Amino acid sequence: GEDVEQSLFLSVREGDSSVINCTYTDSSSTYLYWYKQEPGAGLQLLTYIFSNMDMKQDQRLTVLLNKKDKHLSLRIADTQTGDSAIYFCAESLSGGYNKLIFGAGTRLAVHP
Amino acid sequence: NAGVTQTPKFRVLKTGQSMTLLCAQDMNHEYMYWYRQDPGMGLRLIHYSVGEGTTAKGEVPDGYNVSRLKKQNFLLGLESAAPSQTSVYFCASSSAGGGYTFGSGTRLTVV
Numbered sequence: 001g002e003d004v005e006q007s008l009f010l011s012v013r014e015g016d017s018s019v020i021n022c023t024y025t026d027s028s029s030t031y032l033y034w035y036k037q038e039p040g041a042g043l044q045l046l047t048y049i050f051s052n053m054d055m056k057q058d059q060r061l062t063v064l065l066n067k068k069d070k071h072l073s074l075r076i077a078d079t080q081t082g083d084s085a086i087y088f089c090a091e092s093l094s095g096g097y098n099k100l101i102f103g104a105g106t107r108l109a110v111h112p
Numbered sequence: 113n114a115g116v117t118q119t120p121k122f123r124v125l126k127t128g129q130s131m132t133l134l135c136a137q138d139m140n141h142e143y144m145y146w147y148r149q150d151p152g153m154g155l156r157l158i159h160y161s162v163g164e165g166t167t168a169k170g171e172v173p174d175g176y177n178v179s180r181l182k183k184q185n186f187l188l189g190l191e192s193a194a195p196s197q198t199s200v201y202f203c204a205s206s207s208a209g210g211g212y213t214f215g216s217g218t219r220l221t222v223v
Contacts, residue, residue: 008152033211042116042202042214043155088154097162098143098206104154 004103006089011109018076020106022089025070029091032065033100034074037086046074046087076108084110114138118203118215125193125222133188133218135203141213143206144186145170146178148199149217155202161186193222 004024012018024032030051035043049056049063049072056063062075076083086105093099116137125131135144146158147170157170161180175197177189186205190197198221204212 030209031211035214040217042216043204043212045211045213048211092209097160097168098209099157100212102155104152 004089004091004101006087006103006106008104009107009109011111012079014079014081014110014112016079018074018079018083018108018110020074020076020087020089020108022072022074022103023070024072024089024091024101026091026093026101027067027070029093031092032063032072033090033092034061034063035088035090035102037088037105039085043088079108079110081110081112084108116203116205116213116215118201118218120218121216122219123221125190125220127193127195127222129193130189130191131193131220132190133201133203133220135186135188135205135215137184137186137203137205137213139205139207139213140183141205141207141210142183143208144180145204145206145212146176146186146188147202147204148172149202150199158188158201193220195222198222 033048034046060077064073088105089103090100145160147155159178164183167178179187201218203215206212
């Protein structure tokens with residue numbers, strides 16, 4: 001079935017790199033997304049990667065995609081306290097109505 | 113450019129009461145969605161719409177109804193609220209094949 005899995009919690013020291021991992025099940029996914037949710041707010045699109053790419057870099061963010069293992073990761077370089085949030089991985093499914101399947105979210109805590 | 117606007121932001125209902133949550137988008141998106149977010153369960157799709165006048169059930173539709181009379185608006189109704197419907201509700205919209213733009217959420221408590 002359709003499922004996206006993420007670890008629930010990650011704690012890092014300010015200035016270090018954070019790596020948030022995600023696995024998905026549908027090999028026909030066309031796009032994979034990372035969303036950020038700050039406390040009391042909605043989900044904000046951070047970045048996305050097309051399924052025929054291996055890597056995408058956008059300033060401090062690096063997305064790596066291993067299609068063979070259906071594994072997606074988000075690396076945040078030089079993590080700051082403002083990066084503390086919940087990060088959701090989502091896969092889009094081909095066909096139908098632009099359906100996105102979301103993971104349960106990884107809570108990133110950044111400490112001094 | 114407001115994006116996706118949800119009203120109200122907070123609401124407390126008594127069991128059995130009804131209410132309507134309003135979602136409005138100004139991006140001319142065809143697709144709109146209603147999700148609920150509960151601790152540890154991520155986002156679960158309640159209903160969605162692929163265009164004006166159309167609606168469809170998502171993963172957890174029971175106890176909710178929706179309408180999409182105008183392209184820019186997507187309404188979520190609770191006819192008889194239950195404590196199990198205490199949640200944070202998010203509306204989102206997208207173009208075909210595009211990422212979702214989310215509203216800021218409605219926090220609903222049913223007592």
